[in-house]
Amino acid sequence: MAGPHQGNRGVRLPELCLPAGAPLPLRQVLELPGVLPGLCAPRQGVRALRRPSPGPPLPSGGERGPRGLGGGPGEGGPPLPGPGRGGGGHRDRLHRPGHPAAPGRDRKRLGPLPGVAVDGRVPITLITGFLGAGKTTLVNRLLRQQEGLFVLVNEFGEVPLDQRLVEGRAEALAEGCLCCGLEGELLAALAALHRRGGFRHLLLETSGLAHPAPILRVLLSPGVREAYRLAGVVALVDPLHLDLYLAFPEAKAQIRYADLLLLTKADRAEPEALERAEEAVRALNPLAPLRRLAKGEGVDPEEVLFPRREGGFRLLDFPPEHAHREGLVAVGLEGEGALPYEAFREFMEDLVLGRGPFREGRLVRAKGEVNLEGSRHPLRFHGVYGLFDFEKGPPWPEGPRVNRLVFIGENLRKEAIRERFFRILRP
Template sequence: MDQVPVTVLTGYLGAGKTTLLNRILTEEHGKRYAVVVNEFGEIGIDNDLVVETDEEVFEMNNGCICCTVRGDLIRILTGLMRRKGKFDAILIETTGLADPAPVAQTFFVDEDVRAKAKLDAVVTVVDARNIEARLADSKEAREQIAFADVILLNKTDLASAEELDRIEGEIREINATAEIHRTKDSVVDLSKILDRGAFDLDRILTFEPEFLKNGHVHSHNDDIASISLTAIDPLDENKFNRWIGNVLQTKGQDILRSKGILSFAGQDDQFVFQGVHMLMDGDYRRPWAPDDPRISRIVFIGRNLDVPALKAGFEACRA
């Protein structure tokens, strides 16, 4: 059954999310979007613009969709699914102070939602002028970058080329795998952010074949960092499952995102997984190509990551 793609828009207060959303709702792109908007102490969507489009805007004034009751989001998504055929995709705009994790987790834990909708991508809008100050003082700003599949580095007209390069470097320390697009006034080719399949296991293989080939470690003091590990030898599937299960159970609160492409002994297909906190989804996807080195690669994005312990644990999964 076709699943409706869902894009989660996040970003700190004033980064340009609502500008982007209004563009999506008014541009001639031939698609119809159902929008779940959260009006949590922010200037909302320009209602005049919204009325002129045929979009159905669901505003929830009872607080933030991703940090009050998760059931609220499930109820709204379930209601939207009864109108299937009236729209091509769903957009969820989170509050500027929101952690995107509970929204993402909804697509792991609720079977009804999962059957009908799929998380397509977490898109984070970043304010180039203020992000460095926010990274220094805001846990939420760092988490929004850590969760992103796609990042819009916005307001580029307010920063120099050198500053933008430095900011990109800081973003990469937190999240080594997200796509970054530099924008002004949130102007971006919508195909770069919508219908990306960025959260799809297959996309890790299709769009990220290089998937951190070299295996490197980013560490930025003890805060959020992006670590990638590689194993040249095939892994033992049972050992790996025990290890990753234990890591996510014990450290899952600190591990914001995880993903990997793995070569298990005795299996011709690549095993692909990705996770949010303690929840993980994985499956065999496609055969290893004859000329493709069967190197297992895994990425963790999180805080207070014990790099030597993760490295030793991963290496101990060898067959």
């Protein structure tokens, strides 16, 4: 395990947006007075934190579904429209690559859905990738462009932030890591969704720390297999932080188990970094197709939804047990009130740079939505190691303003973080 701060100080600094000692550029994002000179500008539009436009209403129940999780033949009951039947049928829902997709009404229609057409089971695609690799960015894009998708999201953090981004067509599983004792939870969620129906393809977005094997074991178990067809495993890989990620066995496993590999942040990474990352990824999984993505764009949605080719490669050496790298901690903070700008900036800098009470820890992932004093807009942020994106959200609605933050890292001291945050929060 790397020593404290190595990632934040010695190794990462040249590449960081936030040099040591430089304040976070929060004022610029919120257009608060008093921008401090010499800071890197906030990145524009990197994170689509807003929710995708609501899609058309999901068809309601009414038709009988196939066998499986509902409790055997005849009890299933979710509507899985087959060719020529209700729910619009899917013959006319052809996805036509090449047509520019716009959010909302121009959403593309799903293709002929081989899984449903062939055997009545609902295809399910596992979307993996280490913390901050770009899973939600891709999934939000697919939701905007494709009808009939539903997403089950598993988050490691204690405050479910991602779910709010895809509300209506997504559901959060219990917090924690899906691969660690949440198999029952996953089974129950799959069964409930299957009974409820109203979707034709399920995406399962795992937490960044999930090992795919125990999840695949659930998806390939006899009861589940009758209702859902595993369409494949997609792994997203962040080339900016790959060498840091590969110290985590989960990150390696995600790459090894993938049917399709997506190298994200191609718009931000230098060409040499992309090439190096491709080499490292290829060494772990030489057979899966490898594509480059920029902000969720760069791959045919159909390929993401159905990444597994017939007769394709799959690694089935499921370890009976696995252990996460020690010391990883998720801290969720939720509280009403306003944060003074300076105090919040210092708090974030100390965490990112491993200073003061946070010197033992090393931040891997941060995300949140906060209410800074003097602003009508929430400040939203995403951090992966020291690289941060900030965005101004739409004005707060009437009513209490709730700050929500998640920090994931090694040896983070939960109590110290909580104590500091609630000390600066003004109710």
